[in-house]
Amino acid sequence: MHDFLNSITDYLQNSNQTPGAAGNFFWATVYILLVFVGLSVAVIAMNWLERKILAHMQVRLGPMRVGPHGLLQPIADALKLLLKEDIIPAEADVTVFWIAPFIVVLAAFTVFVVVPFGPTHAITDMNIGILFMLGVSSLSVLGIVTAGWASNSHYPLIGALRSSAQMVSYEVAMGLAVVSAIMMTSLHGMGFYGVAPPGPADSGTLSMIDIVKMQQDQHIWFLFKFFPLGIIAFAIFAIAMVAETNRAPFDLPEAESELTAGFHTEYSGFRWSLFFLAEYSAMIAVSSIAVTLWLGGWLRPFPNALSGATWDLLFSIIPGATFLFLGALCFYSTARMPKHPLFRIQTMGLAGFGALLALIGIVLLIPGPRHWVQDIFWFSAKVAGFMYLYIWYRGTFPRYRFDQLMKVGWKVLLPIGLALLILTAVVGMRTELLAQVKEVLHR
Amino acid sequence: MTDPRTLAPPSLETHVAAHDETFLDSNELVINMGPQHPATHGVLRVILRLDGEKVLGLECVIGYLHRGVEKIAENRTYTMFNPYVDRMDYVAAVSNGLGYCEAVEKLLSVEAPPRAQYIRVILTELNRIASHQLWLGTHALDIGAITPLFYTFRDREEILKIFEKYCGARLTTHAFRIGGLQYEAYDGFEADVKNFVKFVKPKIDEYEELLTTNRIWLERTKGVGVISGKDCIALGVTGPVLRASGVKWDLRKAQPYANYKNFNFEIPTGENGDTYDRYIVRMIEMRQALRIIEQAVEGIPEGPIMAKVPKVMKPPVGEIYHSIEAPKGELGYFIVSDGSTQPYRVRVRPPSFVNLQALDLMCRGQLVADVIAVIGTLDIVLGEVDR
Numbered sequence: 001m002h003d004f005l006n007s008i009t010d011y012l013q014n015s016n017q018t019p020g021a022a023g024n025f026f027w028a029t030v031y032i033l034l035v036f037v038g039l040s041v042a043v044i045a046m047n048w049l050e051r052k053i054l055a056h057m058q059v060r061l062g063p064m065r066v067g068p069h070g071l072l073q074p075i076a077d078a079l080k081l082l083l084k085e086d087i088i089p090a091e092a093d094v095t096v097f098w099i100a101p102f103i104v105v106l107a108a109f110t111v112f113v114v115v116p117f118g119p120t121h122a123i124t125d126m127n128i129g130i131l132f133m134l135g136v137s138s139l140s141v142l143g144i145v146t147a148g149w150a151s152n153s154h155y156p157l158i159g160a161l162r163s164s165a166q167m168v169s170y171e172v173a174m175g176l177a178v179v180s181a182i183m184m185t186s187l188h189g190m191g192f193y194g195v196a197p198p199g200p201a202d203s204g205t206l207s208m209i210d211i212v213k214m215q216q217d218q219h220i221w222f223l224f225k226f227f228p229l230g231i232i233a234f235a236i237f238a239i240a241m242v243a244e245t246n247r248a249p250f251d252l253p254e255a256e257s258e259l260t261a262g263f264h265t266e267y268s269g270f271r272w273s274l275f276f277l278a279e280y281s282a283m284i285a286v287s288s289i290a291v292t293l294w295l296g297g298w299l300r301p302f303p304n305a306l307s308g309a310t311w312d313l314l315f316s317i318i319p320g321a322t323f324l325f326l327g328a329l330c331f332y333s334t335a336r337m338p339k340h341p342l343f344r345i346q347t348m349g350l351a352g353f354g355a356l357l358a359l360i361g362i363v364l365l366i367p368g369p370r371h372w373v374q375d376i377f378w379f380s381a382k383v384a385g386f387m388y389l390y391i392w393y394r395g396t397f398p399r400y401r402f403d404q405l406m407k408v409g410w411k412v413l414l415p416i417g418l419a420l421l422i423l424t425a426v427v428g429m430r431t432e433l434l435a436q437v438k439e440v441l442h443r
Numbered sequence: 444m445t446d447p448r449t450l451a452p453p454s455l456e457t458h459v460a461a462h463d464e465t466f467l468d469s470n471e472l473v474i475n476m477g478p479q480h481p482a483t484h485g486v487l488r489v490i491l492r493l494d495g496e497k498v499l500g501l502e503c504v505i506g507y508l509h510r511g512v513e514k515i516a517e518n519r520t521y522t523m524f525n526p527y528v529d530r531m532d533y534v535a536a537v538s539n540g541l542g543y544c545e546a547v548e549k550l551l552s553v554e555a556p557p558r559a560q561y562i563r564v565i566l567t568e569l570n571r572i573a574s575h576q577l578w579l580g581t582h583a584l585d586i587g588a589i590t591p592l593f594y595t596f597r598d599r600e601e602i603l604k605i606f607e608k609y610c611g612a613r614l615t616t617h618a619f620r621i622g623g624l625q626y627e628a629y630d631g632f633e634a635d636v637k638n639f640v641k642f643v644k645p646k647i648d649e650y651e652e653l654l655t656t657n658r659i660w661l662e663r664t665k666g667v668g669v670i671s672g673k674d675c676i677a678l679g680v681t682g683p684v685l686r687a688s689g690v691k692w693d694l695r696k697a698q699p700y701a702n703y704k705n706f707n708f709e710i711p712t713g714e715n716g717d718t719y720d721r722y723i724v725r726m727i728e729m730r731q732a733l734r735i736i737e738q739a740v741e742g743i744p745e746g747p748i749m750a751k752v753p754k755v756m757k758p759p760v761g762e763i764y765h766s767i768e769a770p771k772g773e774l775g776y777f778i779v780s781d782g783s784t785q786p787y788r789v790r791v792r793p794p795s796f797v798n799l800q801a802l803d804l805m806c807r808g809q810l811v812a813d814v815i816a817v818i819g820t821l822d823i824v825l826g827e828v829d830r
């Protein structure tokens with residue numbers, strides 16, 4: 001017990017300690033809870049945001065009735081799903097049907113064990129972090145296949161087959177892009193901006209936290225390293241991750257116009273909501289991988305170009321300012337609410353929500369929380385950018401056909417990924433290669 | 444490898460026999476799509492024979508929306524039957540009414556006065572745009588693009604508003620009467636129509652912006668559901684489907700009815716007869732319809748709106764076949780009169796019903812996803828297929 005308390009005080013005094021290292025079990029538990037709650041809130045928020053953003057792209061308002069501007073809609077939906085009758089088809093394989101959603105959810109949540117929200121904000125820091133993430137996230141295909149098979153019905157079966165083929169084939173391209181980024185951790189190159197000092201090659205790393213730290217050390221996001229190789233790798237990953245999470249325009253497994261609802265056609269109520277939860281947390285998970293590998297993880301933008309105490313202060317205010325801005329938006333909307341007695345509760349609710357956001361904003365301006373929340377904020381902001389992209393895709397693109405999807409995966413992304421891998425190696429090792437060539441010539 | 448097009452016709456009885464002819468030695472999958480299916484445009488039921496995802500053949504089961512419209516006609520007077528035709532192709536009710544009214548007018552040997560004709564043309568062409576907009580929205584939705592649906596419905600609303608102002612109904616309009624129109628155009632009708640034309644022109648560009656050059660859209664529609672002009676003619680397929688296969692056949696030009704001969708417009712044709720060409724043809728048709736509306740609204744003559752038609756209609760004994768170019772193809776009415784107040788027999792030649800029989804031919808050898816695209820591109824309305 002004494003050790004345990006010691007570890008807490010240690011951690012509080014010395015917050016540079018590596019997460020997950022020995023003695024940090026307490027904080028690992030705390031972070032597990034935090035991540036679980038945060039993820040659930042994020043999925044709920046994402047539900048509302050997706051409806052609203054999509055609606056505004058489609059010249060409509062989206063949910064407006066449940067709560068001010070439909071803010072309570074996701075909660076109402078969750079309640080509805082929990083209260084719905086739990087249907088298991090008579091012909092279904094009950095045990096497998098029962099297990100399938102849990103596999104999917106488990107895979108989607110376990111991924112977050114290694115996601116680094118900051119240099120010290122992670123459940124654990126594995127030295128094979130990225131491998132763990134790819135491995136666990138690809139487990140969800142197992143859940144989808146079992147779900148489709150256990151339903152014992154044509155549409156879910158086709159959906160599950162499509163889904164497994166799709167996820168497996170896109171994982172290859174995804175893996176190649178990831179390897180290219182991992183190679184960059186060990187290769188010191190001048191890069192496009194020439195900011196990284198040329199030096200001896202470091203040993204690379206697979207740890208999620210160290211990958212970001214490498215970007216910090218090399219003074220460059222891997223997105224811009226070896227221009228344009230980093231961007232190409234990122235693009236491959238960004239395409240593959242949409243396919244991996246079965247989202248538009250690659251949402252064939254659940255193409256509602258063809259297969260009604262794909263692999264989860266027979267699922268309803270709470271079980272269905274588990275699939276929903278898993279889908280959204282998988283989206284967040286792959287976005288976190290992309291952010292960690294290419295977009296500098298928790299690093300704020302321009303840490304080198306705009307360095308110095310003034311800039312630091314300015315950037316550190318942004319989280320609080322964002323919340324204050326959101327609060328102000330709420331107050332603005334409150335002022336615009338119809339002045340009808342029927343809307344009184346809604347108006348008050350919106351004002352209350354605005355006040356809550358503003359309060360969070362003010363708290364985040366206090367130096368203590370301000371610094372504590374920096375890393376998490378920048379990480380979340382980058383992930384949120386990806387979430388917006390997901391919604392944007394959905395509003396813009398038609399759906400690929402199955403064979404075309406496979407063609408894109410195997411005939412386009414895979415060759416590019418392979419070429420990219422070789423090019424990264426060649427560009428990264430060019431000084432050594434040149435030296436070798438010279439040696440051969442001299443001989 | 445066997446060309447799936449040469450396989451036996453897709454009857455469920457023969458599907459065991461056809462099994463040996465599949466390219467892979469796998470079991471066939473018979474899937475029942477519909478009648479409750481989001482992409483079959485109502486209550487169409489399609490029985491698919493699949494090899495993996497490849498379609499070996501399909502069979503349409505129709506009749507879920509059968510109301511016996513043709514039989515009802517035999518127990519109604521000519522005037523009483525008029526509203527019923529609106530319920531066949533309910534997204535192009537005005538066109539249906541035009542066809543029926545003109546057929547009975549021909550039988551009675553009367554002609555609607557010029558003013559009525561002009562207003563009829565305006566409303567019919569507006570309805571053509573509305574029908575094409577609905578087609579575009581649902582077709583794009585089937586292929587996975589959800590946004591065009593809302594764009595088209597937003598703009599279709601303006602057309603429905605004009606209908607509502609004109610005759611009080613939005614969908615099943617019953618806009619025309621035998622012999623002309625019941626209602627004079629309301630005050631501001633012309634301004635409304637002109638405003639609409641101005642409003643919708645950039646909107647059509649907007650739809651095209653989302654789809655025409657979209658890579659995924661091109662991949663999903665080019666070379667999908669190809670049908671040759673010859674096959675179209677053999678199957679009796681008409682309308683934009685026929686024109687996209689390169690046959691320049693539009694009843695508005697071929698056998699002008701109403702007063703279409705007074706207007707300048709072009710008939711768009713495609714080359715490949717695939718889903719993309721049909722899409723382009725319909726997009727151009729919308730623009731051409733706007734052209735016709737512009738000309739018509741400029742030239743509405745003054746005068747009566749109703750020809751001299753007896754209160755109790757007793758057409759002379761005889762029969763008539765009159766067809767018009769509805770948004771979906773040739774819409775024909777065959778009416779037999781026995782000289783009484785009620786038709787002896789009314790037979791409707793609905794474009795959707797005839798076009799639907801091309802579905803099997805167009806889908807052979809394609810994938811399941813293409814079946815959805817082809818059903819969308821045929822632009823069927825089950826109310827018209829089943830009647």
